[in-house]
Amino acid sequence: MTIDNLFKGIWKENPTFVIALGICPTLAVTTSMTNALGMGIAATCVLICSNLFISLIRKIVPDNIRIPVYIMVIATFVTIIDKLIQAYSPALSQSLGIFIPLIVVNCIILGRAEAFASKNSPIDSILDAIGMGIGFLIGLSCIAFFRELLGEGKLYGFPIPYFKEDPALIMIMAPGGFFVFGLLRALKKHLELRRAGK
Amino acid sequence: MIKGMINTGIFLFVVAAISGVLLAFTQNLTAPIIKENEIIAENNAQKEVLPSDSFSSNIKGEVNGKTIYYRVGFDKDGKVTGAVFKVSPRGFGGLINTMVGINAEGKIINYKILSLSETPGLGSKLTSEKFTNNMKALLTSDSPDVFKVKKDGGNVDAVTAATISSRAFCNGMNEALEYYRNLKENILATKYSVLSQNEGVTK
Numbered sequence: 001m002t003i004d005n006l007f008k009g010i011w012k013e014n015p016t017f018v019i020a021l022g023i024c025p026t027l028a029v030t031t032s033m034t035n036a037l038g039m040g041i042a043a044t045c046v047l048i049c050s051n052l053f054i055s056l057i058r059k060i061v062p063d064n065i066r067i068p069v070y071i072m073v074i075a076t077f078v079t080i081i082d083k084l085i086q087a088y089s090p091a092l093s094q095s096l097g098i099f100i101p102l103i104v105v106n107c108i109i110l111g112r113a114e115a116f117a118s119k120n121s122p123i124d125s126i127l128d129a130i131g132m133g134i135g136f137l138i139g140l141s142c143i144a145f146f147r148e149l150l151g152e153g154k155l156y157g158f159p160i161p162y163f164k165e166d167p168a169l170i171m172i173m174a175p176g177g178f179f180v181f182g183l184l185r186a187l188k189k190h191l192e193l194r195r196a197g198k
Numbered sequence: 199m200i201k202g203m204i205n206t207g208i209f210l211f212v213v214a215a216i217s218g219v220l221l222a223f224t225q226n227l228t229a230p231i232i233k234e235n236e237i238i239a240e241n242n243a244q245k246e247v248l249p250s251d252s253f254s255s256n257i258k259g260e261v262n263g264k265t266i267y268y269r270v271g272f273d274k275d276g277k278v279t280g281a282v283f284k285v286s287p288r289g290f291g292g293l294i295n296t297m298v299g300i301n302a303e304g305k306i307i308n309y310k311i312l313s314l315s316e317t318p319g320l321g322s323k324l325t326s327e328k329f330t331n332n333m334k335a336l337l338t339s340d341s342p343d344v345f346k347v348k349k350d351g352g353n354v355d356a357v358t359a360a361t362i363s364s365r366a367f368c369n370g371m372n373e374a375l376e377y378y379r380n381l382k383e384n385i386l387a388t389k390y391s392v393l394s395q396n397e398g399v400t401k
Contacts, residue, residue, distance in 0.1 A: 031319035032319065061209075062205070062206050062209055064206060065206050065209065065210055068210065069209075069210065069213050072213055072214060072217050073213070073217070075217075076217040076220060076221060077220075079221060079224070080220060080221065080224045083224050083225065083228040083232070084224070084228060086228065086232045086235070087227070087228035087231035087232050087235070088231070090235045090239070151319065152319065169320075169358070169359050172319035172320070173317075173319075173320070
């Protein structure tokens with residue numbers, strides 16, 4: 001059962017398309033593949049640390065105040081990581097810095113702490129975090145792929161022939177984000193229903 | 199019941215206290231280093247916007263009742279090469295912090311956007327290669343005295359769908375030129391001193 005915790009985040013319980021958590025940062029950063037990659041990696045690292053930590057303290061936290069405690073724990077060490085990166089790796093901070101404040105308010109982190117890490121062993125929680133992180137990264141990249149390609153005619157900043165001629169600007173603005181998000185969600189549901197033979 | 203509430207309160211207090219101590223400790227540890235990194239980045243930026251051998255420390259100036267700080271650059275013979283200003287025009291999503299280098303003839307030589315919070319994919323393209331190259335071409339051919347986007351009958355190719363950001367950027371450039379015109383005498387009369395080579399000594 002343990003290994004399933006790793007893979008469920010990628011398709012069956014994909015955080016972007018199934019659980020639909022962390023949609024605000026998703027729509028904000030999916031204007032380019034580079035941003036999606038940066039956000040995905042940063043979120044995965046934070047998720048692993050927070051799941052591990054929450055899982056370790058799960059037995060001593062009183063049930064009725066667990067949410068404020070989780071929020072405090074997550075906000076504290078995300079801020080610490082942010083400061084340390086700014087101080088000791090300014091270059092990394094330049095490229096990932098804008099995502100870190102977004103991660104504090106990313107519901108995936110709190111969502112997994114509450115739904116999984118508070119009830120499972122540290123090892124399972126880490127596997128869950130890795131799976132969810134990769135699922136989030138894939139979700140972001142799928143949306144960013146269409147938005148950057150159609151809205152800018154580029155992928156990872158490189159111009160793509162044909163698409164670069166006359167990009168549809170609306171795709172990198174907020175409405176484009178909702179279009180792509182909704183269509184991809186529907187597509188995933190469609191594939192699942194077909195597989196189930198309906 | 200009461201006892202349970204007190205225990206919960208104490209637990210929450212302990213967690214908050216630990217968080218507070220950790221954050222204060224991190225802040226103490228990293229704040230000076232972060233500040234230092236910023237100064238290094240700024241010093242590199244000022245060399246980029248105004249090629250010079252050395253710079254003065256911050257000089258206080260007054261323009262239209264507003265107090266500003268600027269730095270004067272010197273070549274290797276101690277002659278004034280121009281001045282560096284920092285301007286922060288208000289864009290679409292916040293301030294566009296820009297460093298502008300103006301030479302002794304009062305022309306903008308180069309600029310560098312230090313930070314901005316414009317819409318990603320739209321206003322944020324002020325830092326894109328396309329916009330930067332267009333600006334470079336404009337500045338090297340005949341650096342204008344007034345910056346205006348083409349839509350307003352000016353000379354700057356605005357970023358597509360980000361006219362507000364582009365206008366703000368132009369305002370920043372004009373602001374720097376305005377500062378220079380007002381402070382021209384002081385800037386050109388700034389005396390080169392050995393102290394000026396060591397950042398912060400004259401403060």
